[in-house]
Amino acid sequence: MHAASRATLDQLSASLDSVLTGSDEAAAVGAQTGADLFEIVELLDDNRDLRKTLVDQGYPSDRRVGLVETLLSGQVSATALATVSAAVRSTWSDTRDLRNGLIELGRRALLRAAAAQGQKDRVGSELYQLARLLEKEPELEMLLADRLASSEDRRGLFAKVLYGKVSSITEALALQVVGRPSDRPVEGLDAVCDFAAALDGKTVARVRAVAPLSEAQSQALGQKLEKIYGSAMSVHSEVDASLLGGAVIRVRDEIIDGSTAGKLEKLRRNLA
Incomplete structure (x- = not known):
């Protein structure tokens, strides 16, 4: 991620943490915010012109925020909307950094929710074990990495594997990884496992x-x-x-x- 984007993401991360950490409703708000941010990423993935507009510094920031609010008001939680509004008001080097930044914020929100539920260690362990499962089942990983299959099909397949075996937060994190993979699913799951640990230093x-x-x-x-x-x-x-x-x-x-x-x-x- 470019320096300008990283600075923006650091600010947004601190702001999100201030909302979630220590709140009596951190678990519920974090889980909903994470899920909503992943849905917003899906929207951006399907709309190239929208992605370009939201990072275009030649387009007034108030109009970028207004566009987001028009599209998302009533569709996502207040915290998710505030987070995305702050994101598009800020500076991103390119559309990829905006997308990856929102994914990281979604993961952060879900992991903060897991911590509030006392499930942070469980989620980290489940992510690790899922990665090892895919290492031992290369045919399954190949199907989950198949870019010719729709993101819905990949998620549906993995959801059947995960059903009843992991926490809801682990499932949300894992399904996001396989929805539109940028790396091998094993590498994606390991990256989230690393990120979960890094949040605790x-x-x-x-x-x-x-x-x-x-x-x-x-x-x-x-x-x-x-x-x-x-x-x-x-x-x-x-x-x-x-x-x-x-x-x-x-x-x-x-x-x-x-x-x-x-x-x-x-x-x-x-x-x-």
Whole structure:
């Protein structure tokens, strides 16, 4: 995202947080705002001329806001309308930055709602597990990434997979990812998982272990990684019996391979 757009998004994020954080109605308002912002993105995706007009600095800001209010008044929540009005009054480098900015604000609102419900950790874990599910089911991921299929069909397919298995907020976040994917669905889900952790000032540690980690083990590992990387950690793990023993840990782009399989492979290379 360009610098001007990032500055705008930072301001809008702070404003949205001030509305949602600490409010008695944060859960309901955040969930509705997030859903509405995703719907507004859909509207922009389907209307190229509207997107261009809303970022055109040659078009008076009051008229841009008036256009948004005419289109959306009575159709979305007051918080969503205020957020979008502030967005189009501000400066964006291009239509892509406006679109991505509204998506990030929608995700932010939903995750603030999850925090207000005491479900933030659950949502982060569910997003991580969904990404791992798609890694293990490449045919499903291929269908969800099929750009020849309509966004409604992709969402409908994934909704059937998710039904009754995840929280409503996780479902909303995941369906937005597959609706109009800009990356592989796995990468999109991992990006939202990272974003969820970052809202709490944390970094995601992705762990593959030969056996499930207990809560105590996850906490101890998180504390050790925090000392190494200088950041609080959100530890997500999965079982991988192929490791034979130990674990493989990925933090950002760095991999720590402490698995038995990894040690054997290193020994083979040294003997070759």
